[in-house]
Amino acid sequence: MNAVYNYTLSNFQKPITLDRISEEAAMTKNAFCKYFKKRTNKTYTTFLNELRIEKACSLLQTNTEHTIAEIAEKSGFQNISNFNRKFKLIKLVSPRVYKRNFL
Numbered sequence: 001m002n003a004v005y006n007y008t009l010s011n012f013q014k015p016i017t018l019d020r021i022s023e024e025a026a027m028t029k030n031a032f033c034k035y036f037k038k039r040t041n042k043t044y045t046t047f048l049n050e051l052r053i054e055k056a057c058s059l060l061q062t063n064t065e066h067t068i069a070e071i072a073e074k075s076g077f078q079n080i081s082n083f084n085r086k087f088k089l090i091k092l093v094s095p096r097v098y099k100r101n102f103l
Contacts, residue, residue: 004036056087
């Protein structure tokens with residue numbers, strides 16, 4: 001599990017596939033998904049999105065010169081609409097509102 005966490009923390013800005021992360025864990029994709037869910041009570045994708053959103057929150061609070069699209073990219077999201085959707089799902093406000101609250 002440490003290898004999975006370390007790999008994720010080092011590479012969350014890049015696309016991470018289930019194939020790649022299960023390889024890192026030395027498991028099949030199905031076995032990894034079951035193992036991760038049992039250990040963390042969430043899917044790997046949920047964990048990865050939560051990590052990326054926390055990074056985005058940190059950037060939104062400290063980097064006022066960056067646009068939300070740039071912050072989404074720096075946080076590992078390839079698509080701004082997906083970023084906005086996941087951000088709102090996790091934080092219950094849009095990135096724009098979140099950023100405005102910290103200015």
